[in-house]
Amino acid sequence: MSKRQVPSVVKDERLIQKRREQMIKSAVDLFQEKGFHRTTTREIARSSGFSIGTLYEYIGSKEDILYLVCDAVYEGVTTRFNHLLDQTLPAGERFQQMVAALFQVMDEMQDEVLVMYQEVKSLPKESLIYVLKKDESMTKDIRKVIIECREEGYLQISDEEIYIMAENIMVKGYMWTFRRWALRKQFTLAQYTRLQLDALLKKN
Amino acid sequence: MSKRQVPSVVKDERLIQKRREQMIKSAVDLFQEKGFHRTTTREIARSSGFSIGTLYEYIGSKEDILYLVCDAVYEGVTTRFNHLLDQTLPAGERFQQMVAALFQVMDEMQDEVLVMYQEVKSLPKESLIYVLKKDESMTKDIRKVIIECREEGYLQISDEEIYIMAENIMVKGYMWTFRRWALRKQFTLAQYTRLQLDALLKKN
Amino acid sequence: MSKRQVPSVVKDERLIQKRREQMIKSAVDLFQEKGFHRTTTREIARSSGFSIGTLYEYIGSKEDILYLVCDAVYEGVTTRFNHLLDQTLPAGERFQQMVAALFQVMDEMQDEVLVMYQEVKSLPKESLIYVLKKDESMTKDIRKVIIECREEGYLQISDEEIYIMAENIMVKGYMWTFRRWALRKQFTLAQYTRLQLDALLKKN
Amino acid sequence: MSKRQVPSVVKDERLIQKRREQMIKSAVDLFQEKGFHRTTTREIARSSGFSIGTLYEYIGSKEDILYLVCDAVYEGVTTRFNHLLDQTLPAGERFQQMVAALFQVMDEMQDEVLVMYQEVKSLPKESLIYVLKKDESMTKDIRKVIIECREEGYLQISDEEIYIMAENIMVKGYMWTFRRWALRKQFTLAQYTRLQLDALLKKN
DNA sequence: AATGAATGAGAGTTCATTCAT
DNA sequence: TATGAATGAACTCTCATTCAT
Numbered sequence: 013m014s015k016r017q018v019p020s021v022v023k024d025e026r027l028i029q030k031r032r033e034q035m036i037k038s039a040v041d042l043f044q045e046k047g048f049h050r051t052t053t054r055e056i057a058r059s060s061g062f063s064i065g066t067l068y069e070y071i072g073s074k075e076d077i078l079y080l081v082c083d084a085v086y087e088g089v090t091t092r093f094n095h096l097l098d099q100t101l102p103a104g105e106r107f108q109q110m111v112a113a114l115f116q117v118m119d120e121m122q123d124e125v126l127v128m129y130q131e132v133k134s135l136p137k138e139s140l141i142y143v144l145k146k147d148e149s150m151t152k153d154i155r156k157v158i159i160e161c162r163e164e165g166y167l168q169i170s171d172e173e174i175y176i177m178a179e180n181i182m183v184k185g186y187m188w189t190f191r192r193w194a195l196r197k198q199f200t201l202a203q204y205t206r207l208q209l210d211a212l213l214k215k216n
Numbered sequence: 217m218s219k220r221q222v223p224s225v226v227k228d229e230r231l232i233q234k235r236r237e238q239m240i241k242s243a244v245d246l247f248q249e250k251g252f253h254r255t256t257t258r259e260i261a262r263s264s265g266f267s268i269g270t271l272y273e274y275i276g277s278k279e280d281i282l283y284l285v286c287d288a289v290y291e292g293v294t295t296r297f298n299h300l301l302d303q304t305l306p307a308g309e310r311f312q313q314m315v316a317a318l319f320q321v322m323d324e325m326q327d328e329v330l331v332m333y334q335e336v337k338s339l340p341k342e343s344l345i346y347v348l349k350k351d352e353s354m355t356k357d358i359r360k361v362i363i364e365c366r367e368e369g370y371l372q373i374s375d376e377e378i379y380i381m382a383e384n385i386m387v388k389g390y391m392w393t394f395r396r397w398a399l400r401k402q403f404t405l406a407q408y409t410r411l412q413l414d415a416l417l418k419k420n
Numbered sequence: 421m422s423k424r425q426v427p428s429v430v431k432d433e434r435l436i437q438k439r440r441e442q443m444i445k446s447a448v449d450l451f452q453e454k455g456f457h458r459t460t461t462r463e464i465a466r467s468s469g470f471s472i473g474t475l476y477e478y479i480g481s482k483e484d485i486l487y488l489v490c491d492a493v494y495e496g497v498t499t500r501f502n503h504l505l506d507q508t509l510p511a512g513e514r515f516q517q518m519v520a521a522l523f524q525v526m527d528e529m530q531d532e533v534l535v536m537y538q539e540v541k542s543l544p545k546e547s548l549i550y551v552l553k554k555d556e557s558m559t560k561d562i563r564k565v566i567i568e569c570r571e572e573g574y575l576q577i578s579d580e581e582i583y584i585m586a587e588n589i590m591v592k593g594y595m596w597t598f599r600r601w602a603l604r605k606q607f608t609l610a611q612y613t614r615l616q617l618d619a620l621l622k623k624n
Numbered sequence: 625m626s627k628r629q630v631p632s633v634v635k636d637e638r639l640i641q642k643r644r645e646q647m648i649k650s651a652v653d654l655f656q657e658k659g660f661h662r663t664t665t666r667e668i669a670r671s672s673g674f675s676i677g678t679l680y681e682y683i684g685s686k687e688d689i690l691y692l693v694c695d696a697v698y699e700g701v702t703t704r705f706n707h708l709l710d711q712t713l714p715a716g717e718r719f720q721q722m723v724a725a726l727f728q729v730m731d732e733m734q735d736e737v738l739v740m741y742q743e744v745k746s747l748p749k750e751s752l753i754y755v756l757k758k759d760e761s762m763t764k765d766i767r768k769v770i771i772e773c774r775e776e777g778y779l780q781i782s783d784e785e786i787y788i789m790a791e792n793i794m795v796k797g798y799m800w801t802f803r804r805w806a807l808r809k810q811f812t813l814a815q816y817t818r819l820q821l822d823a824l825l826k827k828n
Numbered sequence: 829a830a831t832g833a834a835t836g837a838g839a840g841t842t843c844a845t846t847c848a849t
Numbered sequence: 850t851a852t853g854a855a856t857g858a859a860c861t862c863t864c865a866t867t868c869a870t
Contacts, residue, residue: 021832021833022832022833023832023833024832024833027833047337047338049253049338052859052860052861053860053861053862054860054861062834062835063834063835063836064835064836064861064862065833065834065835065836065837065862065863065864066833066834066835068861068862068863069832069833069834073861073862074860074861074862130334130337133251133334134251134253144397147398148398151398172402172403172407172411173411173414173415175402176402176403176408176411176412176415177415179391179395179398179399180388180412180415183387183388183391183395184384184387187383187387191383191387193348194351194352194355194383195383198376198379198380199376199380203376204380207376207377207380208380208384210377211377211380211381211384211416212415214418225850226850227850228850231850256842256843256844257843257844257845258843258844266851266852267851267852267853268844268845268852268853269846269847269851269852269853269854270850270851270852270853272844272845272846273850273851277844277845278843278844278845429853429854430853430854431853431854432853432854435854455745455746457661457746460838460839460840461839461840461841462839462840470855470856471855471856471857472840472841472856472857473841473842473843473854473855473856473857473858474854474855474856474857476840476841476842477853477854477855481840481841482839482840482841538742538745541659541742542659542661552805555806556806559806580810580811580815580819581819581822581823583810584810584811584816584819584820584823585823587799587803587806587807588796588820588823591795591796591799591803592792592795595791595795599791599795601756602759602760602763602791603791606784606787606788607784607788611784612788615784615785615788616788616792618785619785619788619789619792619824620823622826633829634829635829636829639829664863664864664865665864665865665866666864666865674830674831675830675831675832676831676832676865676866677829677830677831677832677833677867677868678829678830678831678832680865680866680867681829681830685865685866686864686865686866
């Protein structure tokens, strides 16, 4: 999955990374507050601590910032997700742990995830495709765990059901961010996780 | 649930309705294609068949158009939804019919729903609240059906579970639109409905 | 020779013509003073008596202004040139009158001609070609007169010489504008005309 | 004719000369391709093989580069021109040789001459005057040869005619570059030279 | 002497909105 | 009620120039 290359005039890779991190952080906050289109490049520059000229030394266009944000979010999500999944456990444990991990990541990165979720459609086509691929690869990881569960007899489930279950799990993760206005009135993350696990595993 | 009032200079209510319907139709297409921010008021006016001056006789600001669109979408969704629910049936039937109806509405109005889903955040606060209330009221309708199912013994389910199940059903409806890139590769609407019903009702 | 179309949002053709005339007049002065690149669209708008927004109702880009200027200049030059050539005269008279007319036009429109001459290369390719074609068509008109002179026995001259003489005449016209710093120190237009005619006709 | 001084932070004269030669060479190509205003200092630096910081060690402003280019072009033109004129010949030969030499220089340095011709107006006033003086001095050299021709009886010609003839010769040189789009379709340099000599000397 | 990251004024262009007709 | 020309604030992006290293 080749990363879309964002152009920079600056040569020092270390510096590029540092500056871009600053930008992404500022951009997430601003996009969160006012959305991508209402946020100006100058605001991002200022709140990143450098000038508009400097901003454009590290990106080619405003959309590149959005791409960097989306990329960073998925990077963060998948990294944390995979890290939480490292251990080898029996399938049942593994499944529950995976769902819990996903929800936890979504909770921890709720602002970032929300921004990405709401603004992806503003990405130029090429970047959009790249981001969707990342999503697909996460869903695939989830499917893999479900399949292991089936193999170990933990779940009796058809191929179709595997597919839809993986989609459902992803969406249940996202919905913790984009329906927070409804969900957090009623549930803590722990409650939410338990209830959704019950729903997924029909324990009732 | 008092409708947010959109200002118009024109007196003739009939005319207002007519013109706004034209606008909404054009706007949905354009927002769908390019998003709210990239669509200009001029484009909406032109594709509605009147001038920019006339457009502003019927609204106060561009955001009003988005509000009208979102309102119309929810109106359409709830109307069709309620219409499909008219009959009095035993609880089990009723539940399944409700879910199927929701999914069908989402399928029929996928473009509109998608627009609304992606652009709500651009609404001014007051309008946003109004739209969220509409969503809540639909979720409440769903809860009502679930409660009836419990009362009729069709579902054994706690209060918490009722709440999350209603949220889940709503989201499963939305996700048929916003994850269509993943879902339609695998499933028809009928398949999708059956699988989600199975998942909700643990029939396996 | 199809005119390159300059886009305008405004519908009233009369108004377009009027506004563009204002723009061209201002633009000629400003380009003359500071060149095309150092002149801002805002300056052109202001000195035309309207706002920057209005300016862009009548053109698509800054380069369009330059094109309009160049087009207007050639239009003016050829119109005046042809007008001065209307009468039917014996070839000799005709030749001298043509040269005098060309020089006179160049003199009258010296500012405009100078601007055009110095800035054409900033035109987008397509427009450049169009402008060069106009120049070529003028040169062709000159050749036609020369050929008539040969036919009437006024000039003994080969085909090659016709071609170069026409080019020379055009350039002698232009040079009255672009070498004015050298020429006007020494000559009036009348003197210049007489001397160049002598040189062309070898009367010495 | 005191050269306009271009400031440099660097002391080593040898180095200054070397670096500036690199710059001029690159600049001519770039100006030729995109014009002075569309060429960036960064591009000139890069294509000269050093950094933007280094560029500014050897000049004070972008316009200085243009000045250096124009100066170098005239230097080249006059040097080559004078070199071709070295020999002592009878006036007639001398005249023809001078014109041929001028045209040949223009042909050889057509890119450079064209750049200079099109961009001089972007020079700051002071530099412009300096460059025009160079042009005037060349014209004067040409006048000198014409005067010698008169003194040797090769040309019968008034003072006025000397002046205009010298101007004409210069312009005929330039026009080989700036009207090449028209002239090269028809003539080789040799043909062009012969025809213009014929025209100047009325040999027909 | 050489580098290149930083700067910010300023450029071209867009577009929601107004208002005279 | 309908029109569409006019407006100008605001946007993204560029680039000559500086200066610490």
